[in-house]
Amino acid sequence: MNVLNQIKIGFAPTRRNIFSADAAIEFAGKTREQLDSIGVNYVDIQEVNDDGLLYDDAGMEKIAAKFKAEHIDGLFLANENFGTEYECARLAKQLDVPVLLWGPKDEAPAADGSRLRDTQCGLFAIGKVLRRFQIPFTYLVNVDVDDPEFERGVTDFIKVCNVVKTFKNTRILQVGTRPFDFWSTMVNEGELLERFNISLSPIPLNELVDEIHSIQKNADPEITETITHLKDIADIDISEKDLNMVAALKVALKHKMKEYGCNAGAIQCWTALQDLIGILPYASESLLQDEGMPVTCETDIHGVISELLVEAATLGTKKAVFADVNCRHPENPNGELLQHLGVFPFSTAKNRPSLPKSHFVFDYPGSVAFEAKTGNYTLCRFDGDNGKYSMLMGNAKAVAGPYEQGTYLWLEFANLNRFETKLVYGPYIHHIAAVTDDVVPVLYEACKYLGIAPDFYDPIEDDVQAYLRGDITSIVK
The missing domain is CATH 3.40.275.10 (L-fucose Isomerase; Chain A, domain 2)
Structure with a gap:
């Protein structure tokens, strides 16, 4: 029996327009694969727009409506490049469930010094704006998606959601x-x-x-x-x-x-x-x-x-x-x-x-x-x-x-x-x-x-x- 299945997580990978959309889509896919391998019961957003990512008001409203209809127990904000911090906060504010914030570790810059994602910097921004919205959240440190710490952090968050759901x-x-x-x-x-x-x-x-x-x-x-x-x-x-x-x-x-x-x-x-x-x-x-x-x-x-x-x-x-x-x-x-x-x-x-x-x-x-x-x-x-x-x-x-x-x-x-x-x-x-x-x-x-x-x-x-x-x-x- 997969005990993780009793909790339903809303999975909202996010990006920002000035960084590579293709890289964000790629890492959102890797995150989904890892969630599947762990056995997480999650609601996805791939149909909300061409990217399957959170980055604008139109998408945020669709995502919020879907997550509410699905009665999610927790929200997973996966910052796949810099992320759009205000859309993350607006979404979380509508849902009133525990929030997990994480982003995959940035890869080394290209030979010309360019970078595709700038994920860690975006995590700092998202955290600050969540505070402005007075949204409590759980932070999973900036590790690779296949790092054992990712699985442990997601599993512990699911346990936290179960405590909150039970209490309420x-x-x-x-x-x-x-x-x-x-x-x-x-x-x-x-x-x-x-x-x-x-x-x-x-x-x-x-x-x-x-x-x-x-x-x-x-x-x-x-x-x-x-x-x-x-x-x-x-x-x-x-x-x-x-x-x-x-x-x-x-x-x-x-x-x-x-x-x-x-x-x-x-x-x-x-x-x-x-x-x-x-x-x-x-x-x-x-x-x-x-x-x-x-x-x-x-x-x-x-x-x-x-x-x-x-x-x-x-x-x-x-x-x-x-x-x-x-x-x-x-x-x-x-x-x-x-x-x-x-x-x-x-x-x-x-x-x-x-x-x-x-x-x-x-x-x-x-x-x-x-x-x-x-x-x-x-x-x-x-x-x-x-x-x-x-x-x-x-x-x-x-x-x-x-x-x-x-x-x-x-x-x-x-x-x-x-x-x-x-x-x-x-x-x-x-x-x-x-x-x-x-x-x-x-x-x-x-x-x-x-x-x-x-x-x-x-x-x-x-x-x-x-x-x-x-x-x-x-x-x-």
């Missing part, structure tokens, strides 16, 4: 209110909608319970399918009745998310739910996370947004664990426990998971127990208060630690004190999402399009910028 199209099913004791998870619903187009679909717990009873009464076949799947992937230590309820809850949550057009959810996981259905929701949530429909506990709206963003940065190839930051490692001074009541996807288990008879805090079935996979993790927390929003991000690696109940992961940080202090001072809380991939640069670059501030718990911003301009290949040491 998020609707969250909110099942119940937040638990009274959890003041830390309160959010400003109106502000999320007004500033970010993130909407909530609140429903009472009873509506979910009615859906559970309905699908159980009608013997929904997905309940049986879910039970079979659970028995295949986990050791089951709960009764058949409780297992049926775990499956029914998962199916009911899925139905409600689809009914309300939601891509994620958050639920008041205790204690009213247990009074109504007799189980904890964690195994059901873990199943949904593996299906790309994450649901967080304690009605943590900002938490499930964090999950969506960090998974989108991997183009959905990795599922996020959603964890409480719990306590320090008993021996490792930079070690920290990430644990949860059960909201880790089953696919993240290091060994075979289990559904224990009861939870170690709540005396109910429905939780999950396993240690998460080893590896290098990217951690992410979107949060805000007092009208300001930011995204905390950074890396840590899995390390050995004592056995814990529930789902858990021991991580080693470069400096645990820095991480701990960030969480205490906020605006973050003790819930965080993490994936086994290095996507910090992608999240950092996406922030400029989301209108939120990037924030690091380690002093790595210089390394992130070095990666983005092609000076280093990874920020993970």
Whole structure:
């Protein structure tokens, strides 16, 4: 499966009249060939004029209309000679999507000193005019089209587009209110909608319970399918009745998310739910996370947004664990426990998971127990208060630690004190999402399009910028 295909890019190669049109056409063709070889899903403009290039108002209007009709997720301005900077800016202004700016490296001058393209100089001009139009953009350094940095830059940009698209199209099913004791998870619903187009679909717990009873009464076949799947992937230590309820809850949550057009959810996981259905929701949530429909506990709206963003940065190839930051490692001074009541996807288990008879805090079935996979993790927390929003991000690696109940992961940080202090001072809380991939640069670059501030718990911003301009290949040491 080509994961790049889920994002559609508008490809707009540009030229300026005083430089060689033939050279610009040639290099636009080379760029198309490279995009094809990478597997990029792009909308072309070859039919807008004889050159298939952006350089005048008439062409720009046709291109804008086509890209709008195609609902592109990002715009690729490929400067194939000097480029026409004001047409690039006018086009980008109409589309309101992330913008990638790049041009192929200029060849050596001819024997008589003449030059055909002057691409790099034009990149400087385009960047300046994009700023005048107040258009955020991503710059891919001036390298040859067959340079490995070109493929990496285009791929990372597609990931950025996926983060932005996910963020701007998020609707969250909110099942119940937040638990009274959890003041830390309160959010400003109106502000999320007004500033970010993130909407909530609140429903009472009873509506979910009615859906559970309905699908159980009608013997929904997905309940049986879910039970079979659970028995295949986990050791089951709960009764058949409780297992049926775990499956029914998962199916009911899925139905409600689809009914309300939601891509994620958050639920008041205790204690009213247990009074109504007799189980904890964690195994059901873990199943949904593996299906790309994450649901967080304690009605943590900002938490499930964090999950969506960090998974989108991997183009959905990795599922996020959603964890409480719990306590320090008993021996490792930079070690920290990430644990949860059960909201880790089953696919993240290091060994075979289990559904224990009861939870170690709540005396109910429905939780999950396993240690998460080893590896290098990217951690992410979107949060805000007092009208300001930011995204905390950074890396840590899995390390050995004592056995814990529930789902858990021991991580080693470069400096645990820095991480701990960030969480205490906020605006973050003790819930965080993490994936086994290095996507910090992608999240950092996406922030400029989301209108939120990037924030690091380690002093790595210089390394992130070095990666983005092609000076280093990874920020993970």
